[in-house]
Amino acid sequence: MLARIASQRLLMVRQAFRRSAQAYRSFSTALNYHIDSPDNNPGMPWEFSQANKAKVKEILSNYPSNYKRSAVIPLLDLAQQQHGGWLPVSAMNAVAKVVGIAPIRVYEVATFYSMFNRSKVGKYHLLVCGTTPCMIRGSREIEEALLNHLGVKRNEVTKDGLFSVGEMECMGCCVNAPMITVADYSNGSEGYTYNYYEDLTPKRAVEIVEMLRKGEKLPPGTQNPKRIMSGPEGGNTTLLTDPKPPPCRDLDAC
Ligand code: FES
Structure with missing residues (x-):
């Protein structure tokens, strides 16, 4: 009897592992594979805009001329902002040309860092933190509320192209x-912002989406009106006075 229960449990664990491995594989495939498509192929012309060419120069000036490759990350970031939030292969090739390295070196960077998107995202790309402190404080409920409200799955873009929901680690x-x-x-790279909204509830997350839709300006940071930045709710309870200055020797008296 016990052996039968143990073997059933083992079977269930194996099935769960297989399911999660399949999900993981399909996610990593989406991040790392490239398949040519009409709007993402090496033949598609892509170059930095006139305004961004000046920024490229400025970025490159931060590095010695024989270490231009160090500029790959900021240049990919600029290219992604210019291209509406994602990096087609021709944008990565353009970055490789600017720094004078093989395109594969740029692909390696773009596919390693999760802040680089290899497929289309919404004009507002919402990234829910899924790491332990946020998870135990309700990030799964927040993600669920956002996905339900927008009627999309994770990493899908809404039909109007406005929103997508992804996940980030801490x-x-x-x-x-x-x-x-x-x-x-x-608003392209000129108006690009990357703001944190904190102390969220599912209700507030949905309100934020609706404010963005209306083009309203949102106050970033904590969404808990009882907190100031990262201070305790309701105000400070310790360190209420100015700290004493450090003791200094009176050198004249020595
Ligand atoms: S766990 Fe979410 S910000 Fe650190």
Whole structure:
């Protein structure tokens, strides 16, 4: 009897593992594979805009001329902003040409860092933090509320092209968990912003979406009116006075 229960459990674990491995494979395939399509192929012309060419020069000036390859990440970031939030293969090739390296070196970077998108995203790309502190403070409910409200799956774009929802790992804001980031590609690289919205609830996350839709300006940072930045809710309870200055020797008295 016990052996039968144990073997049933083993079977269930194997099935769960197989399901999650399939999901993981399809996710990593989406991130790392390139298949030519009409709007994403090496024959598609792509170059930095006139305004961004000046920024490219400025970025390159931060590195020694024999280390131009160090500029790959900021240049990919600029290319992604210019291209509405994602990097077609021809944009990566343009970056490779600017820094004088083989395109594969640029593909390696773009497919390694999750802030680079290899397929289309919405004008507002919402990134829900899925790491432990945010998760135990309700990030899954926030993601669910966003996906339900927008009627999309994770990494899908809404029909009007305005929104997409992705996931990120810890964005260094755990003290105000749960949080999301909104990458705003609605105004090209000139108007690009990447703002954190913290201390979120599912209701507030949906309100933020609707405010973005109306083009309203949102106050980034904590969404809890009882907190100031990362301070305790309701105000400080310690360190209420100015700290004493450090003790200094009176050198005249020595
Ligand atoms: S876990 Fe979400 S910001 Fe650190």
